[in-house]
Amino acid sequence: MLAVVLFCTTVQLSFAQKKKIEIPNIEGYYTLKADFHMHTVFSDGHVWPTFRVNEAIRDGLDAIAITEHMDYEGFPDEIARDYNKSYEIASKAAQIKGLIVIRGVEISPRVPPYHHNAIFLKDANSFPFDYMENTHQKFIMKKDLTHEQLMAPFLEALNQDAFVSYNHPSFGWWDKKDTVLFTSFHEELLEKGILKGVEVVNSGRYNIIAHRMAMEYNLTMLCNTDEHYDMYPRYVESHRPMTLVFAKEKSQQGIKEGLLARRTALYFDDLIVAREPEARGLFNAITKITAQKKNSKDEQQIAVLIENKSDIPLQLKIKGPYDWENLPLGNLELGAQQQLEIFLKAVWKYPETINLEIEVQNFLVDPDHAFRTSVPVFIDEL
Ligand SMILES: [Zn+2]
Ligand SMILES: [Zn+2]
Numbered sequence: 306m307l308a309v310v311l312f313c314t315t316v317q318l319s320f321a322q323k324k325k326i327e328i329p330n331i332e333g334y335y336t337l338k339a340d341f342h343m344h345t346v347f348s349d350g351h352v353w354p355t356f357r358v359n360e361a362i363r364d365g366l367d368a369i370a371i372t373e374h375m376d377y378e379g380f381p382d383e384i385a386r387d388y389n390k391s392y393e394i395a396s397k398a399a400q401i402k403g404l405i406v407i408r409g410v411e412i413s414p415r416v417p418p419y420h421h422n423a424i425f426l427k428d429a430n431s432f433p434f435d436y437m438e439n440t441h442q443k444f445i446m447k448k449d450l451t452h453e454q455l456m457a458p459f460l461e462a463l464n465q466d467a468f469v470s471y472n473h474p475s476f477g478w479w480d481k482k483d484t485v486l487f488t489s490f491h492e493e494l495l496e497k498g499i500l501k502g503v504e505v506v507n508s509g510r511y512n513i514i515a516h517r518m519a520m521e522y523n524l525t526m527l528c529n530t531d532e533h534y535d536m537y538p539r540y541v542e543s544h545r546p547m548t549l550v551f552a553k554e555k556s557q558q559g560i561k562e563g564l565l566a567r568r569t570a571l572y573f574d575d576l577i578v579a580r581e582p583e584a585r586g587l588f589n590a591i592t593k594i595t596a597q598k599k600n601s602k603d604e605q606q607i608a609v610l611i612e613n614k615s616d617i618p619l620q621l622k623i624k625g626p627y628d629w630e631n632l633p634l635g636n637l638e639l640g641a642q643q644q645l646e647i648f649l650k651a652v653w654k655y656p657e658t659i660n661l662e663i664e665v666q667n668f669l670v671d672p673d674h675a676f677r678t679s680v681p682v683f684i685d686e687l
Contacts, residue, residue, distance in 0.1 A: 325365035326544055326572070327616045327642070331586035334551035334568065337560060339368040341407070341548060342422055342472065342504070342529030346380055347391035348373035348411075350533045354395040360536045362402050364545045368560055370407035370424045371395050375458065376434035377413060381441045388429035405557055411472065412458045415446060417483065418490040420472040421500075423462035425561050431465075433457040455490070463499050468564050470502030470527055474515045487518055495522060501565065506573050507531050509539070509546045516578065516672045525564050526578060528571030544616075546573035551583060575618050577668045584668045584676040591615035597685040598655055599648065606630070607649040607659065607684060616641040624662040625649050658683050 330336050343357055344350030354371060361369045373388045388410055396406040409424035410432055423432075434440065435457065436450040447454075462469050474486045494500035502525035505515045509530070519526045528548045530536060536545060551568040552559035563569070570579035570587055579587065593612040598605070607627070613619055619639040627649040629635055639645055649659070661680045668676035 325363075326547070327365075328549065328572075328587075329590045329614055331551055331583075331590040334553060334563070334586070335555050335559070336587075336590070337367040337550045337552050337555060337563070338365060338547045339370075339550055339560065340366060340530050340532075340545070341368075341370040341409070341424055341470075341527055342372050342411070342507070342531045343369065344373060344411075344531075344533045345371065345391045345395075346384060347388065348375075348377050349379040352535065354391040355398040356535075358395050358398045358402070358404060358406070361404055362399075364536070366404065366545075366547065367555060368405035368407060368550075368557075369395075370409040370422070372409040372411045372422050372424065373429065374413045375410040375429065375432040376437050377440050377444055379442060386440075388432075392429065405555075405560065407557060407560070409467075410458075412462070413444070414450075414455055415444070416450075416455070416480070417488040418455070418459075418471070418494060419474070419476070421459070421469055422472055423458075423465070423467035423469050425468050425557065426462075426465050428465070432461050452490075456493075459494060459497075459499050463497065468501050468525075468561060469494070469499050470504060470525065471500065471515070471518070472504050472529075473507040473531065474503065474512060474518060476507075486514060487522065491522075501525055502527050504529055504531075505578055506546055506571050509543075509573050511573070511576070511578070513672050516669075520671055523567070525567045526569050526571055526580075528569075528573055528578070543574050544572075546571075548572075549579075549587070551586065572617065575620070575667050577617065577665075579668065579670065579676075581670045581676070584665070584670050585678060587617075588665055588668065588676060588678060591617060592619070594661065594680055594682050595685065596659060596682045598687045600687065601648070604650070605652045605655065607652055607655075608646055609649065609661070609682065610644060610646050611637070611639060612644045613639045613642060618667070620666040622664040622666055623647075626656070626659050627652055655684060 345354045392408040399406045408426045436454040439445040505526045506528035549570040550563040552563040596609045599608040621637045623635040630648040630650045665676045
């Protein structure tokens with residue numbers, strides 16, 4: 306009996322340890338782990354708001370946004386319409402646990418401009434949804450809806466100084482006859498200063514169209530789960546996808562400032578998607594490279610020690626000024642928290658420093674390029 310209890314405890318512990326991702330702060334900023342898109346029973350989700358809080362704490366997140374559809378009720382007979390309620394329940398549960406909970410909604414028409422989140426709200430109940438025919442369990446829009454009706458919730462988001470982002474562009478109900486995903490409606494949202502971000506990763510899926518959109522329109526990139534059920538089974542083989550926000554302070558205001566400044570990195574599977582400055586900041590924060598003279602059977606070599614100080618695995622391609630020993634093409638996989646020593650051969654005359662040209666093949670700085678950097682390394686004596 307005792308053995309069984311011990312066995313169960315071990316399994317739970319290892320799961321919890323695996324799910325908490327360690328990523329150091331980068332120079333000048335806190336690295337905050339966040340998920341800005343999720344649902345509960347207060348719209349079409351299937352969990353209670355406190356469940357979202359417990360999941361986030363288990364997964365080591367710093368912040369979550371609760372984003373109910375403001376135009377849909379999944380359980381109208383059981384739960385009165387109140388899109389603030391899930392935020393209120395979650396933020397109360399999170400208070401003593403250090404998790405930041407952000408009030409949001411998902412504006413969810415199935416015609417352009419499609420789904421968008423508005424977060425950092427004061428009131429989630431004041432969003433007009435006159436384009437809807439029926440919001441009870443079936444999502445039915447009016448046939449003769451107007452541009453004004455569709456624009457109304459976005460103007461309310463502007464009124465509340467919300468951060469608005471385009472969710473999962475090209476999702477299933479996108480009208481393929483309309484070959485444009487960034488529509489004239491989106492142009493209008495940009496002109497009005499409403500649209501700020503786009504979900505490049507939704508539910509763990511990388512969306513290259515959204516990535517190109519982020520580049521072209523200079524939008525903040527986000528990686529959200531958009532979870533409706535229990536988070537656990539979907540990501541058991543990897544880790545929960547998350548948006549890393551590089552913030553000046555660990556607070557709602559700090560996160561909002563970081564999002565508006567586009568300082569994010571998206572972490573899902575073994576990949577990072579970030580703009581060049583954030584990719585560089587993250588790479589510099591999580592790696593340490595040192596080098597030392599080495600004598601191997603009277604052959605002068607340089608021993609290079611590479612350390613990964615995070616749980617993000619690194620797929621590197623390293624070019625040095627000499628030839629690597631036993632490292633074809635300079636390809637090196639550096640696992641979470643791993644240190645590896647590699648050797649440069651045939652160094653007839655020791656230099657003071659060497660430059661390593663590194664491509665981080667699992668860091669995407671745009672849809673077509675991996676992050677590259679040149680790292681000068683001082684050579685220590687034997
Ligand atoms: Zn959606
Ligand atoms: Zn959603």
